[in-house]
Amino acid sequence: MKAKLLQLLLTMSDSYISGQAISEQLGCSRTAIWKHIDALRKEGYKIEAVQNKGYRLVFTPNLLTDHSIQATLATERFGKKVIVRDEVTSTQELAHQFAQEGNEEGTIIVAEQQTAGKGRLGRKWYSPKGTGIWMSIILRPSLAIQEAPQLTLVAAVAVVRAIKNVTGIEASIKWPNDLLINDRKVAGILTEMQADPDRIQSIILGIGMNVLQEEVPEELEEIATSLWKEKGVQVDRTALLAEILKELEWFYDTFLQSGLQFIKPMWEAHARGMGERITARGVNETVTGTALGITDQGVLRILDDKGNEREVYSGDLDF
Numbered sequence: 001m002k003a004k005l006l007q008l009l010l011t012m013s014d015s016y017i018s019g020q021a022i023s024e025q026l027g028c029s030r031t032a033i034w035k036h037i038d039a040l041r042k043e044g045y046k047i048e049a050v051q052n053k054g055y056r057l058v059f060t061p062n063l064l065t066d067h068s069i070q071a072t073l074a075t076e077r078f079g080k081k082v083i084v085r086d087e088v089t090s091t092q093e094l095a096h097q098f099a100q101e102g103n104e105e106g107t108i109i110v111a112e113q114q115t116a117g118k119g120r121l122g123r124k125w126y127s128p129k130g131t132g133i134w135m136s137i138i139l140r141p142s143l144a145i146q147e148a149p150q151l152t153l154v155a156a157v158a159v160v161r162a163i164k165n166v167t168g169i170e171a172s173i174k175w176p177n178d179l180l181i182n183d184r185k186v187a188g189i190l191t192e193m194q195a196d197p198d199r200i201q202s203i204i205l206g207i208g209m210n211v212l213q214e215e216v217p218e219e220l221e222e223i224a225t226s227l228w229k230e231k232g233v234q235v236d237r238t239a240l241l242a243e244i245l246k247e248l249e250w251f252y253d254t255f256l257q258s259g260l261q262f263i264k265p266m267w268e269a270h271a272r273g274m275g276e277r278i279t280a281r282g283v284n285e286t287v288t289g290t291a292l293g294i295t296d297q298g299v300l301r302i303l304d305d306k307g308n309e310r311e312v313y314s315g316d317l318d319f
């Protein structure tokens with residue numbers, strides 16, 4: 001009910017809407033509406049109330065709540081169930097639990113703060129309170145196990161588009177899972193899988209994005225940034241999260257229907273370092289050469305200095 005009321009106030013924010021009209025549209029009493037308005041005000045929403053005119057939303061706090069997200073979403077399945085927590089160790093961990101308990105595809109877990117945020121290759125992900133989007137999504141794709149890593153590339157394209165749509169900023173992709181602005185990392189993607197020997201049970205797709213940090217810790221200054229630092233404005237996290245889910249749902253469905261071929265040119269167009277000299281440091285070997293692009297399976301192609309085309313499955317890139 002709170003989400004529906006907020007949605008109504010958001011869509012009508014240019015004009016007033018009377019208590020009577022709200023109660024008719026939402027099918028609830030004026031007293032119930034008043035209580036929800038009061039609760040929203042306590043969260044920081046500024047809602048004007050003018051006699052004979054009604055209510056008007058004039059200020060939205062930059063909070064992530066289940067009702068703010070539900071009121072803003074424009075998806076069919078992603079975010080149908082939203083779980084928001086103030087503080088968690090890692091939304092990935094919680095999402096794994098929820099997936100094991102049978103929660104359906106598209107369920108999202110969002111936290112205002114992570115005390116043990118996880119990055120790729122066992123790294124830490126710095127997730128201070130109220131400053132980012134720390135979110136995990138439960139996916140249940142019908143894919144072969146070896147196809148699962150491609151979802152990282154699909155998500156990267158979706159997130160780049162969402163950033164562009166909401167802020168106008170052109171982020172670039174650093175293979176396989178980093179998103180950069182001005183060559184500093186603004187977001188990362190982590191894909192983890194629960195699988196039987198021959199079948200994926202679920203994939204937990206984690207997205208971490210630095211949005212409102214005015215500063216990043218000194219040790220990360222050279223390599224990390226935030227939308228606030230790049231754009232100088234406080235991007236609304238709920239709007240951005242909703243846009244990420246909209247793009248992700250579309251790209252995910254397209255990928256499942258048509259494979260990576262359709263998304264690959266978009267990925268390559270946004271990727272940093274294509275056609276340039278790069279070094280890929282894998283677990284077992286390091287390959288230096290010209291980045292050619294990715295295969296239809298999302299494997300990085302590099303033309304090495306001996307003129308051989310090499311395929312790199314995982315690793316870190318240096319430009």
Ligand code: BTN
Nearest residue numbers: 090117118119120135188206208
């Ligand atoms: C990386 O760049 O190495 C991946 C970072 C992924 C961070 C996100 S934040 C939400 C989700 N929960 C986590 O603990 N990690 C992912």
